[in-house]
Structure formats: structure tokens, C-alpha cells
Amino acid sequence: MEYGYYPGCSLTGSAHKLDKGIKQIFARAGHSVKEIPDWNCCGAFEYGDRNELLNFSKKNLEKARGHFHEIVAPCPACYKNLKEADEAYEFGVIHPLDIFDESFFAWMKQGRDLKGQVFTPYYGCILLRPRETALRNKNIMEDTIARFGGEVAGEAAKDRCCGGNQIFIDKSVTEKLSGIILEKSRGTLVVFCPLCHMALKTFSGERKVIYFTDLLLHIMGDKSVL
Amino acid sequence: MPKTDNAIELTGYLRQDFSVCLGCKICASVCSVNDISGNANPQDMLQRIFLGREISAGEPLVRSCTGCYRCTGACPWEIRIPDVVRALRHELKIESPFEKAFKGSVALFGRVYEPYVLMKAVPFLLKGGYIQHMGRWMEYMGFHLPHKVKRT
Numbered sequence: 493m494e495y496g497y498y499p500g501c502s503l504t505g506s507a508h509k510l511d512k513g514i515k516q517i518f519a520r521a522g523h524s525v526k527e528i529p530d531w532n533c534c535g536a537f538e539y540g541d542r543n544e545l546l547n548f549s550k551k552n553l554e555k556a557r558g559h560f561h562e563i564v565a566p567c568p569a570c571y572k573n574l575k576e577a578d579e580a581y582e583f584g585v586i587h588p589l590d591i592f593d594e595s596f597f598a599w600m601k602q603g604r605d606l607k608g609q610v611f612t613p614y615y616g617c618i619l620l621r622p623r624e625t626a627l628r629n630k631n632i633m634e635d636t637i638a639r640f641g642g643e644v645a646g647e648a649a650k651d652r653c654c655g656g657n658q659i660f661i662d663k664s665v666t667e668k669l670s671g672i673i674l675e676k677s678r679g680t681l682v683v684f685c686p687l688c689h690m691a692l693k694t695f696s697g698e699r700k701v702i703y704f705t706d707l708l709l710h711i712m713g714d715k716s717v718l
Numbered sequence: 719m720p721k722t723d724n725a726i727e728l729t730g731y732l733r734q735d736f737s738v739c740l741g742c743k744i745c746a747s748v749c750s751v752n753d754i755s756g757n758a759n760p761q762d763m764l765q766r767i768f769l770g771r772e773i774s775a776g777e778p779l780v781r782s783c784t785g786c787y788r789c790t791g792a793c794p795w796e797i798r799i800p801d802v803v804r805a806l807r808h809e810l811k812i813e814s815p816f817e818k819a820f821k822g823s824v825a826l827f828g829r830v831y832e833p834y835v836l837m838k839a840v841p842f843l844l845k846g847g848y849i850q851h852m853g854r855w856m857e858y859m860g861f862h863l864p865h866k867v868k869r870t
């Protein structure tokens with residue numbers, strides 16, 4: 493399948509590791525990902541005027557028109573904004589987790605298992621709500637961890653807020669909220685969002701915080717991040 | 719027009735849309751701000767908006783809503799409270815130095831170029847005690863040139 497790729501600003505900067513991981517995994521699954529030409533910022537959460545915010549993503553959809561039907565956006569904020577901007581359902585806007593179905597795992601070459609290791613998949617906010625833009629399978633990472641023999645923990649933490657959005661406004665809010673997640677979870681935290689990654693990394697001390705792509709590449713036998 | 723009405727208009731809601739609110743306060747029971755301070759009540763804020771009262775910049779949610787949509791996910795009507803809060807912040811012209819730098823970068827480059835945002839926010843970062851986290855951030859951030867960053 494050929495996907496239009498919307499990396500968004502974080503993935504070209506601080507979340508470059510997530511960007512690289514997505515490209516590797518998609519390439520191995522036989523999918524091509526090509527950047528939407530000259531894409532612009534999606535506006536994240538920073539604009540109070542809904543039309544102004546959606547117009548950023550409408551511009552991106554316009555740039556994708558004629559090139560792609562399916563668009564993949566790994567950053568949860570970008571994903572939500574693009575999906576909401578596609579009011580006519582002209583495109584299939586997906587999150588990378590949407591491709592982890594049976595056929596994906598059927599071809600996936602397993603290099604390692606997760607036996608004896610504990611993981612908390614931490615989805616955060618935007619992948620789970622609002623309902624219209626939420627992931628179809630809200631247990632996809634639990635299923636994946638269990639499939640490869642890992643222990644899943646932290647059910648009570650998975651959908652809480654890390655406070656990442658407040659980190660550059662009032663970081664004590666982020667520290668407190670991330671602290672609750674660290675407390676209510678066990679083992680390695682598996683995250684999906686550049687902002688969650690930043691918030692949790694900032695306050696995680698010795699606890700490991702990794703992207704879901706790192707975990708998949710680990711299972712595939714790549715140089716380990718665990 | 720009062721500021722609150724202007725804000726509602728920015729969300730695409732109408733003031734009377736909030737009349738469906740059941741007053742159940744499920745939103746307050748899951749609100750992330752209450753994990754910190756215990757004084758946030760989205761239901762009460764919506765009711766005051768519905769009654770045409772003004773909301774001030776000191777409102778706990780206007781100050782600290784994290785945009786987590788826990789309230790929306792739990793609300794029987796799925797009212798998008800964080801969208802309302804963001805619109806209120808817009809209308810009340812509340813903007814942190816970081817938000818300003820973010821928007822500045824988007825206006826200039828069409829994208830958020832992180833080194834530009836960090837540079838712009840340096841005084842705030844120094845004052846706010848963020849420097850202690852720099853080491854941690856550098857572990858994964860790396861430095862990148864704005865070679866892909868273009869004017870739109």
C-alpha cells in the first residue's frame with residue numbers, strides 16, 4: 493500500500509526516533525510512505541479558533557489531494573487534526589497502530605520475545621478520545637505485548653493525562669500528572685506521542701520510556717533499546 | 719458581544735447547545751486538573767457560560783486545562799470542553815511565552831522549528847527552572863538544521 497506520510501513538526505525534530513521507527517516498520521511491511529509535499533504544521537492544540545486550527549490540516553489535505561488516498565500520521569495531535577479536517581471522508585487518515593492486524597503479524601519476522609518483561613502501554617489522551625477520532629482497537633498494544641509473551645501492566649494509567657500540554661506553561665502540573673502515571677504503571681512505559689514521551693522522560697528518573705516503534709523493532713530483533 | 723459569546727462562536731457551538739448538560743458532573747469527576755488542585759468543575763463553568771456570565775482568566779480550567787478530553791470521553795453528550803477552554807484562552811488573549819513562540823515559528827516557517835521556539839522562550843525557560851531538564855532532553859532531541867523548513 494502507498495501511504496501519504498504526515499510526519500508533523502515533532503517527528504522532524506525531537507521525535508526523530510519515532511519517525512525513523514515508523515519508516516523502518518512500514519518499509520518492512522511492504523508499504524511505501526511518501527511525505528505530503530511541502531506539508532505545514534497542523535497547529536497542534538495551540539489555536540482557540542476551531543476554523544483556524546482546522547484550516548492548517550485542510551491545507552495539508554489539499555497538498556495530499558491527487559497524490560494519496562491513505563494518509564498516515566504518527567503524532568496523535570496531527571492524526572486527530574487531520575482526521576477532523578477531512579470532513580467529507582475523502583481520505584483514509586490512519587494512525588500507524590491501525591496497520592497492526594493479523595496480516596501484519598503473519599509476515600512479521602520475530603527475533604525476540606518479551607518473556608519475563610513488564611510493560612505499560614501508555615496511550616494518553618488523543619488516541620482514545622474523542623470517540624470520532626479514537627483508535628478502533630484500544631487494546632492493540634496490550635494484544636501485541638501479550639502476543640510476544642510480555643506481561644502487561646498499568647491498566648489504570650493507560651488513558652490518564654501526562655500533562656504534557658502544560659509543560660511549557662506550568663511544569664508543576666506536568667510533574668504531578670506524569671508522576672501519577674509513573675506511580676500507577678509498572679515496567680517499561682511504551683508511549684505513542686512525542687509530547688507524552690517528553691513529559692514522562694523529563695520526570696521518569698530511572699524508569700524506561702520508549703516509543704512503541706522501539707518495542708516492535710526490538711521484537712523484530714533489531715539492536716535492542718531495552 | 720461579551721467575550722464568552724465570542725469564544726463560543728469560535729468552537730462552532732451555540733450557547734444553547736450547553737442546555738443539554740445534565741449537571742451530572744461526571745466531567746468534574748474525571749477532570750485531570752482535579753488530580754492537582756481539586757477545584758475544577760467543567761459543569762459549573764458550562765452552566766455559567768449558558769447563563770451568559772463572563773468567565774475570567776483566573777478560572778481554574780482556563781489556567782490549567784490540559785486538553786486531555788477525559789471530560790469529553792466521559793460526558794453523556796460528549797461535550798468538547800477543552801475546545802471551549804481553548805477558545806476562552808484565545809478570546810481572553812492568554813498566551814504563554816511558549817505558545818507565542820510556537821505560533822511565531824508557524825507564521826515564519828509554516829512549521830514548528832524547535833530550536834527557534836526554544837531560543838525565543840529562553841528567558842521563560844531560565845526563569846521557570848527548565849535548565850535542569852536540558853540534559854535529559856538532549857539525550858533524545860539531538861540537533862537538526864531547518865533544511866526542510868520552508869516558507870509557505
Ligand code: SF4
Nearest residue numbers: 749783784786787789
Ligand atoms: S480536557 Fe480539561 S476540562 Fe476536560 S478533563 Fe481534561 S483537564 Fe479537565
Ligand code: SF4
Nearest residue numbers: 739740742743745793
Ligand atoms: S459530564 Fe457532560 S452532561 Fe454531565 S455535567 Fe459534565 S458537561 Fe454536563
